Structure formats: structure tokens, C-alpha cells
Amino acid sequence: MPNIVSRNKVMSNQYQTEEYRTLQHQTLLHRTLLHRTLLESAVWQSDKQVESLTGTEQEWLLCTDSLTAKLKQNCREFSVKLLCQQWVTQLTDNESAVLAPDQRYFIREVFLYGDQQAWVFARTVMPEQICRRFPQLMALAEKPLGEFLFEQKLERSGLQWSKIGQLAARRSLFTAESSSANSPDSLLVTELFLEDFNLL
Numbered sequence: 001m002p003n004i005v006s007r008n009k010v011m012s013n014q015y016q017t018e019e020y021r022t023l024q025h026q027t028l029l030h031r032t033l034l035h036r037t038l039l040e041s042a043v044w045q046s047d048k049q050v051e052s053l054t055g056t057e058q059e060w061l062l063c064t065d066s067l068t069a070k071l072k073q074n075c076r077e078f079s080v081k082l083l084c085q086q087w088v089t090q091l092t093d094n095e096s097a098v099l100a101p102d103q104r105y106f107i108r109e110v111f112l113y114g115d116q117q118a119w120v121f122a123r124t125v126m127p128e129q130i131c132r133r134f135p136q137l138m139a140l141a142e143k144p145l146g147e148f149l150f151e152q153k154l155e156r157s158g159l160q161w162s163k164i165g166q167l168a169a170r171r172s173l174f175t176a177e178s179s180s181a182n183s184p185d186s187l188l189v190t191e192l193f194l195e196d197f198n199l200l
Contacts, residue, residue: 068146075114
């Protein structure tokens, strides 16, 4: 009898664990879809249009250094949670306006955590051309993208910002030297600062 009770307890605990994982996955999926939708609705402003930004907002939204490094300086524990990575052929209007058309694109979406709080939702769009040149981009898993980009000395340009309701976001292009001036190897990084990020 004790063995039956023990087995039932183990099975119950396993079921509860699986149920919790399923619920956690569904929550992450819901949040990912929500953040994607918010970014699709963003109206992007040039880094020259800063009159409506506070000094603190300018410090975070217009910083040209590594965001990963800046976040690490402001927390005791930093981590990356991979949400989604996949190949697509269609981009949002906001993205197709700044990236080369008629390609396949590798999408990577992550949460950046500071002290176990989701601080930033980051979405990176990488044309196939730059993925062929830097295959490491597709194998980052839960390693920070920013560290790789700055190690490779990719040139940042086109820094823009947006206010979306109570949240703020920024985006920029990172470009590698290319043999073709008409077809540069560029990727787009968009970062949405979330509710739990209390430094903005």
C-alpha cells in the first residue's frame, strides 16, 4: 500500500510539473505575440528627434554601446531566454522598409533578464546573406547577441526610437563590410523595454 501511495504521489508531482511547464510555455507564447504586435504598430523616430525624450530615456534609447553590457552593469544577474527562432520570407512593413527585399530571413526573439525580471524583448531579423557569412548567428541559443556583434565590429547605423503606450523601444542596423556596396550585409535589431524595467 505505501508503494502505491508513493507512486501516485510521484505521478501527481510529475503531472503538476508538466502542467506548470505547459502553462509557462503558453504565457511566454502569449507575451511574445503581444510584443510582436506592439512593435508592428511602432512609429519610429530619428535619433535627431529627441525633444520629447527625458535625459534618462535618451541615455537608454540612444546609447550606441552594447545594450547587453549596459544591462549587466545595472543588475547582479543577467540572462537570456530564447523564445523563438525561425526562417521566414515575409517581414512586417516596418522591417521591410529598412532591410533588403526578396530574401529569406532568420528571426530570433529573446527576453533579456535582469535579476530574474524580463527587462527587454529583443527581435533580430537576419537576412540569409549575412547568416551565410556569420553562421554563428543561428547558433547563439541563449548567448547574448550584442557581445557577438561588437566582437565582430559590425557598424551600427540608423538608430531610431519609439514610444508605444507606456513602453519604449529602439532599433538599429548592424552592417558588416561587404564586397558589394549595393547589397550590404545588414541585420536589424529591435529592443522593447518592458514594464519590469524600472531604470527608464
